[in-house]
Amino acid sequence: AAGVIQSPRHLIKEKRETATLKCYPIPRHDTVYWYQQGPGQDPQFLISFYEKMQSDKGSIPDRFSAQQFSDYHSELNMSSLELGDSALYFCASSYTHGYTFGSGTRLTVV
Amino acid sequence: GQQVMQIPQYQHVQEGEDFTTYCNSSTTLSNIQWYKQRPGGHPVFLIQLVKSGEVKKQKRLTFQFGEAKKNSSLHITATQTTDVGTYFCAGRGSNYKLTFGKGTLLTVNP
Numbered sequence: 001a002a003g004v005i006q007s008p009r010h011l012i013k014e015k016r017e018t019a020t021l022k023c024y025p026i027p028r029h030d031t032v033y034w035y036q037q038g039p040g041q042d043p044q045f046l047i048s049f050y051e052k053m054q055s056d057k058g059s060i061p062d063r064f065s066a067q068q069f070s071d072y073h074s075e076l077n078m079s080s081l082e083l084g085d086s087a088l089y090f091c092a093s094s095y096t097h098g099y100t101f102g103s104g105t106r107l108t109v110v
Numbered sequence: 111g112q113q114v115m116q117i118p119q120y121q122h123v124q125e126g127e128d129f130t131t132y133c134n135s136s137t138t139l140s141n142i143q144w145y146k147q148r149p150g151g152h153p154v155f156l157i158q159l160v161k162s163g164e165v166k167k168q169k170r171l172t173f174q175f176g177e178a179k180k181n182s183s184l185h186i187t188a189t190q191t192t193d194v195g196t197y198f199c200a201g202r203g204s205n206y207k208l209t210f211g212k213g214t215l216l217t218v219n220p
Contacts, residue, residue: 042198042210043153056207090152098143098155099208 002026004102006091012108013081021076021105023091031055032074033099034066035090043090049074081109112137112203116211124219129186131214133199141202142175142182147213148195156184191218 005024013019025032031050035043036059045058049068060066063081068074078085086109092099113136123129133142141160145153157166159175159182166173172185182201186193196213203209 042212045208045210092153097158098145099153100155101145101152104152 004091004093004100006089006102006105008105009103010106010108012110014110015081015083017081017109018077018079019081019107021078021089021091021107023074023076023093023102025072025074025091025093026095026100027072029093029095029100031094032068032072033092033094034060034074034076035092035101037088037090037104039087046076078107083109085109112201112205112207112209114199114201114209114211116199116214118214119212120215120217122217122219123189125191126188129189129193129216131184131197131199131216133182133201133211135180135201135203135209137203138179139201139203140179140206142179143200143202143208144173144182144184145198145200145210146195147198151195153198186216189216189218191220194218 007022033048034046037043046060047066048056052068064078066076088104088106090101090104092101115134143158144156147153157173162179163177164175170187174183196215198213199211200208
């Protein structure tokens with residue numbers, strides 16, 4: 001069965017650089033979510049999209065933005081990266097019940 | 111805002127022992143979901159509970175949703191080494207926002 005695809009799996013950036021993370025949700029799932037998970041932490045909700053429109057916003061810094069495109073894939077854009085942005089970034093999609101998470105992008109800011 | 115407390119934070123058991131993790135919400139939930147995250151992996155959806163007092167079983171796992179729909183528990187009978195991981199509850203409030211608990215890290219000694 002198709003899963004949520006995220007790319008890249010790993011990303012190393014320097015401080016003040018920008019990063020773009022991509023997510024391809026499960027076909028026919030109408031909602032996409034972005035989460036940030038620090039080491040030993042629970043996933044923190046960043047932002048979500050329902051049918052390509054932003055539906056909810058969590059603790060997403062102003063330096064981050066996201067969008068969902070006509071083909072339903074989503075991108076999380078992160079600018080002016082800081083050391084504290086180092087984390088696992090998960091995308092998840094859902095239709096009715098639980099969320100299906102992608103394998104995540106591990107971002108390391110050096 | 112909505113808060114979901116989960117205890118214990120860590121639990122170490124001998125293989126064959128039982129394990130329980132508890133979740134408590136500050137507000138009444140429309141549903142609660144449970145996820146398992148293996149070390150280095152991504153959260154995997156286990157189950158969703160919707161009805162007051164609901165009890166669901168998946169093999170050795172028993173999930174309960176409290177009568178007031180503010181608390182939930184996950185009980186694992188006769189743990190195995192494959193049960194190792196972090197178990198998260200996630201509660202959905204009336205605003206449809208899904209809030210994760212901090213998770214319980216389960217380790218099993220063979």
